[in-house]
Amino acid sequence: MNRMEKLIEAFRKFPSVGPKQAERFAMYVMRADPSEINSLIEAVINAKNEIKxxxxxxxxxxxxxxxxxxxxxxxxxxxxxxxxxxxxxxxxxxxxxxxxxxxxxxxxxxxxxxxxxxxxxxxxxxxxxxxxxxxxxxxxxxxxxxxxxxxxxxxxxxxxxxxxxxxAFGVPMGADIDYIDEYTLGYALKGRTPITDRDF
Ligand SMILES: [Zn+2]
Known part of the structure; x- marks a missing residue:
């Protein structure tokens, strides 16, 4: 496996990253300024070593x-x-x-x-x-x-x-009531709250 393949393989281990996205990440690494990549590496190492x-x-x-x-x-x-x-x-x-x-x-x-x-x-x-x-x-x-x-x-x-x-569970902001499933809408009704001036 060459270095580029190894890099792509490393990105593929991240959750929800498919082969195409891993390639795009590798491409980004190759094109980015070295200082940017160094600060990324530093952030990863510091997070892993120092955060408890x-x-x-x-x-x-x-x-x-x-x-x-x-x-x-x-x-x-x-x-x-x-x-x-x-x-x-x-x-x-x-x-x-x-x-x-x-x-x-x-x-x-x-x-x-x-x-x-x-x-x-x-x-x-x-x-x-x-x-x-x-x-x-x-x-x-x-x-x-x-x-x-x-x-x-x-x-x-x-x-x-x-x-x-x-x-509270319920109706997402900007959603149409008639598109919401009955369970979510049922919960939203149960969890209703009084309208106050602060809501607007
Ligand atoms: Zn705390």
Whole structure:
């Protein structure tokens, strides 16, 4: 295998990258400025070597505690539970949330001893017992596993917090109501909220 083939092969290992896309990535590498490629390599190596998990919320972090957990301006009495650190990035982009997070890592799998989930679940229970947490918002996927996990979390923490909520499911912005499937529309109806001036 020559060097070019090796490069294409390396890109093919990335998720959802097919042969044509791997070729385009390799072509980009060949055409790009060497300084650009060097900073890409440096970013990959630094991320891999220096990023660890935040001791409090399991987010990626260069320090023991991540930027969000260390930020005193954030509301530490509201905790949003997500599956992975990339969900935190997505929620942060909305600029609509000022609480903190907890990364659960994976979903509970029925009839299967899912150790990493259970140990993170224990850590979450410990946290809500020790800290004064007002609300836990569950922001997991709308799959069956995601919803079973949401219920499991709620059952285990509701004695220690004032409120357990979940993000609303429903009608995507700009969507036509008559194109939405009945399950999504049903959920959207159940999760309806009063109209306020802030909505407009
Ligand atoms: Zn953290």
């Amino acid at each position: 998990f935040c001791k409090k919320c399991n987010n990626y972090s260069a320090e023991d505690f991540c930027d969000i957990c260390s930020d005193l301006k954030r509301d530490s009495t509201t905790v949003c539970v997500v599956e992975n650190p990339f969900d935190i990035i997505a929620i942060e982009k909305t600029k609509s949330y000022n609480g903190v997070y907890y990364v659960i890592g994976s979903y509970i799998i029925p009839h299967y001893e899912n150790n990493s989930f259970l140990s993170r679940m224990d850590k979450l229970i410990q946290r809500v017992k020790e800290e004064k947490i007002n609300e836990v918002i569950i922001a997991l996927n709308t799959t069956t596993e995601g919803q079973a996990t949401a219920l499991y979390i709620k059952k285990n923490i509701s004695d220690y917090v004032n409120k357990v909520s979940r993000i």
